[in-house]
Amino acid sequence: MKYKAIIGLEVHVELKTNSKMFCSCSADYFGQEPNTHTCPVCLGLPGALPVPNKKAIEWCVKIGMALNCDTPLFSKFDRKNYFYPDLAKGYQISQYDKPFCINGHMTLSNGKKIGIRRVHMEEDTGKLIHETVDGIKVTLIDFNRSGVPLVEIVTEPDFETAEEVKEYLQKLQQIVRYLGVSNADMEKGNMRLEPNISLRKEGQDGLPNYKVEVKNINSFSFVGKAIDYEIKRHEEILESGKTPTQETRGFVEKNSSTVSQRIKEEASDYRYFPEPDIPPIRWADREISKLKSQIPELPDEKLKRFIKDYAVTEYDASILTKAIEMADYFEEAVKIGKSNNLNAKQIANFIINRKQDINNILPAKLIENILEATKTEKVSETELEKIANEVLSKNPQAILDYKNGKENAIMFLIGQVMRQIGKKIDAEQIKAVLTAKLK
Amino acid sequence: MKLNQLTLKQAKEGLRKKEFSSLELTNACLEEIKRLEPKLNSFVTVTEETAIEDAKKADKAIADGVDLPLLGIPLSVKDNFSTKDVRTTASSKVLNEYIPPFDSTVVERLKNAGMVLLGKTNMDAWAHGSSTETSDFGPSKNPWDTKRLTGGSSGGSAGSVAADQTIAAIGSETAGSIRQPASWCGVVGLKPTYGRVSRYGVIAMGSSLDSPGPITKTVEDSAVILEVLAGKDELDATTSPKPVTDYSKQLKRDIKTLRIGISNEYFITGIDKEVEEKVKEAIKKLEEAGAKIENIKLFDPKYAIDVYTIIQRSEVSSNLARYDGIRYGNTREYFGEEAKRRIMFGTYALSSGYYDQYYNKAQQVRTVIIDDFKKAFEKVDVIIAPTSPSLALPVGSTKDTSMFGEIADVLVEPSSIAGLSGINIPVGLSKSGLPIGMQIIAPQFGEEVVLSTAFEFESITKGEDWRRLKPQL
Numbered sequence: 043m044k045y046k047a048i049i050g051l052e053v054h055v056e057l058k059t060n061s062k063m064f065c066s067c068s069a070d071y072f073g074q075e076p077n078t079h080t081c082p083v084c085l086g087l088p089g090a091l092p093v094p095n096k097k098a099i100e101w102c103v104k105i106g107m108a109l110n111c112d113t114p115l116f117s118k119f120d121r122k123n124y125f126y127p128d129l130a131k132g133y134q135i136s137q138y139d140k141p142f143c144i145n146g147h148m149t150l151s152n153g154k155k156i157g158i159r160r161v162h163m164e165e166d167t168g169k170l171i172h173e174t175v176d177g178i179k180v181t182l183i184d185f186n187r188s189g190v191p192l193v194e195i196v197t198e199p200d201f202e203t204a205e206e207v208k209e210y211l212q213k214l215q216q217i218v219r220y221l222g223v224s225n226a227d228m229e230k231g232n233m234r235l236e237p238n239i240s241l242r243k244e245g246q247d248g249l250p251n252y253k254v255e256v257k258n259i260n261s262f263s264f265v266g267k268a269i270d271y272e273i274k275r276h277e278e279i280l281e282s283g284k285t286p287t288q289e290t291r292g293f294v295e296k297n298s299s300t301v302s303q304r305i306k307e308e309a310s311d312y313r314y315f316p317e318p319d320i321p322p323i324r325w326a327d328r329e330i331s332k333l334k335s336q337i338p339e340l341p342d343e344k345l346k347r348f349i350k351d352y353a354v355t356e357y358d359a360s361i362l363t364k365a366i367e368m369a370d371y372f373e374e375a376v377k378i379g380k381s382n383n384l385n386a387k388q389i390a391n392f393i394i395n396r397k398q399d400i401n402n403i404l405p406a407k408l409i410e411n412i413l414e415a416t417k418t419e420k421v422s423e424t425e426l427e428k429i430a431n432e433v434l435s436k437n438p439q440a441i442l443d444y445k446n447g448k449e450n451a452i453m454f455l456i457g458q459v460m461r462q463i464g465k466k467i468d469a470e471q472i473k474a475v476l477t478a479k480l481k
Numbered sequence: 482m483k484l485n486q487l488t489l490k491q492a493k494e495g496l497r498k499k500e501f502s503s504l505e506l507t508n509a510c511l512e513e514i515k516r517l518e519p520k521l522n523s524f525v526t527v528t529e530e531t532a533i534e535d536a537k538k539a540d541k542a543i544a545d546g547v548d549l550p551l552l553g554i555p556l557s558v559k560d561n562f563s564t565k566d567v568r569t570t571a572s573s574k575v576l577n578e579y580i581p582p583f584d585s586t587v588v589e590r591l592k593n594a595g596m597v598l599l600g601k602t603n604m605d606a607w608a609h610g611s612s613t614e615t616s617d618f619g620p621s622k623n624p625w626d627t628k629r630l631t632g633g634s635s636g637g638s639a640g641s642v643a644a645d646q647t648i649a650a651i652g653s654e655t656a657g658s659i660r661q662p663a664s665w666c667g668v669v670g671l672k673p674t675y676g677r678v679s680r681y682g683v684i685a686m687g688s689s690l691d692s693p694g695p696i697t698k699t700v701e702d703s704a705v706i707l708e709v710l711a712g713k714d715e716l717d718a719t720t721s722p723k724p725v726t727d728y729s730k731q732l733k734r735d736i737k738t739l740r741i742g743i744s745n746e747y748f749i750t751g752i753d754k755e756v757e758e759k760v761k762e763a764i765k766k767l768e769e770a771g772a773k774i775e776n777i778k779l780f781d782p783k784y785a786i787d788v789y790t791i792i793q794r795s796e797v798s799s800n801l802a803r804y805d806g807i808r809y810g811n812t813r814e815y816f817g818e819e820a821k822r823r824i825m826f827g828t829y830a831l832s833s834g835y836y837d838q839y840y841n842k843a844q845q846v847r848t849v850i851i852d853d854f855k856k857a858f859e860k861v862d863v864i865i866a867p868t869s870p871s872l873a874l875p876v877g878s879t880k881d882t883s884m885f886g887e888i889a890d891v892l893v894e895p896s897s898i899a900g901l902s903g904i905n906i907p908v909g910l911s912k913s914g915l916p917i918g919m920q921i922i923a924p925q926f927g928e929e930v931v932l933s934t935a936f937e938f939e940s941i942t943k944g945e946d947w948r949r950l951k952p953q954l
Contacts, residue, residue, distance in 0.1 A: 082583050088809075090583075091680060132799070313799070315799070318687075319719060321718060
């Protein structure tokens, strides 16, 4: 029997704001001495109160806007109550029924639209460290990460393959980097991925009666592997006439498989209720339009514009627009190149083919380098004539080819002339001389 | 008159004129604390050493000509306000050894204003109650009759003021916790509008309700302290940016322009006869002085009990989750019966499937009650009612009465869930010698009219005999 995979995705993106979500502690926790970036608020000490980080909220909204979401004018924070030792307050401040952004989408290269159900704001938890201290196994808590702003992006179950998921993730990573709101560095856990997978028989409608979540994966390729593994596993179970168990699984790197972590008999009860410590957010229309106006040109649009305005190939354009820094660099170089009679295509070729280090070469310097590399030397008309005659006399076959319509033959002859001269001179000049002679 | 018996205004005056020093004033309070604590149990922690140091510093500052609103004034603060380096327990053994590394905004503002902190006052554990009997450190006793309760949850604060163990005190009210003990102890207790005074550092009870405020010997003293406490706090997102009035300079008003609303629904069945009489007499006195009395109709306050119970316990169940035994020394086994009951109640009310039925419905009714007051305040400037339906009850009254607080606070709960401003002022004593209190309620941010109305009553009854009576201890 044939099956169709139904895949949804939850992605947590850690924002790179200077301060945490609800206090003024530095959010730059990675690699820091444990419990040095803490205060009463992110430690959840009695009486401490959260004050939301305006920038983080704006950035969350911008991510939603970049994913074509609606931004309702009313939003609020809620408490998600659950116990875990790394959760300082015994609840996480998150958003429940009024997230900042809803109903968005992203279009994949195959033309498919992936629905974005919601984009909401929450806080990260602390981190448990399991260690042996003085011969005793202990669990230590580092609260440096507690309260770091997280944006959760939830898709509709619109993916069918691991490839689609990976493309979505790459694009999402590219977008948040374009927005400048997260480093989206997988290795630092800036992006955490949770696919949920189920299978239905081809030709059937509706969602299957089970769903398997794979938690906290930190690489795009692992997500792909986890999905492929799950699809195969579900197929086998379904083929045997059973239904896969609704559960949460973890990815095992060493053999690209997954293992059961927690069986969900029913939905967890987080006892959500509106966070009384933070007044609801009511946006004015002008605030929303202001944020919208701050969204930069996004990768898809930029790619199209580059192809159109700079006459570069789609492949080149995709390399040039992969990172906003590269795109900006290229456009700056094009501007400078213009006054030096260099066209965009030449600049693009140079950057891509010669793998230029854009962090260390200023655009103006790059233009200088291109000019240097293409510099030609002058050679006297008489000398050129003389060498051209010599080359032509030695290559009767090429002349014949050319006269028979093989345009390429002239390129061979130009090359021969150049070699004979031993200097870099303008190919157009040689071509003019040769074609005149071959008429 | 002994120094500890002075009002805040008198104490300030004396310090300014150098009639006595802050050290003498502070020592007078500390001696009274020492003498009366075995009888009253108003304090969980007395900070004698630092109080003496602070008083000496204040004396030096006074000598240097420094002028601050509370410079050298000894105060007692409820034990749910975080105090840097001073144990803060909220009267629960769960926090028996918890020493906060930071000051609550209220305490910080009091310190900046020059206060001398005498100690931390007893309360119902976690502020869960209206008796101070649920304290893990034993009940506080009413200075007017030590066989009776102070009320609560700010019972230690109210008792310490009534017994002249302090010049004034700080309490906090979720629904009644300032006004009700003030009523039972015969002192002034001001409950500011929700959001007028910062909650930062106050161990949370009902986060959408908690309002810190002063408990004092006179209305003017409350005004002075409110000026210090009120105002936007960058650390509390629910504080209002509205400018703070010079409350103490706005106490006198033209009584003839004052419209007082009286609602029969607040003179409930079962109300103590003497309470009813005294409050009605007090209203009469204001009328005779020129105020216009209007009969208004408000919702029966009993509806507020349900709303308050659901919202407050839901918030409690979440607020107490952090005391999970990992970080504060003692485990969850140290929670008392009342806290456990509230955690279970709130957890149930927020559970999936029940949220709409309880929490959501309560919020809807809360809005209806807010609107009810709004309508009333189109016709009147203030509403006057008894604060508590009873006189101070005997020690032991809360036994087996899990809803004791809600019943004792029935008359103050509607205005609390509406986030209004209010005050309790003493209006006299019962034949048995127990204080009777009356509440004045005004719209949100109506502290000015609350205080000026209270001040008016205080002025017109200045010469009455009962005002000269003090608890005999």
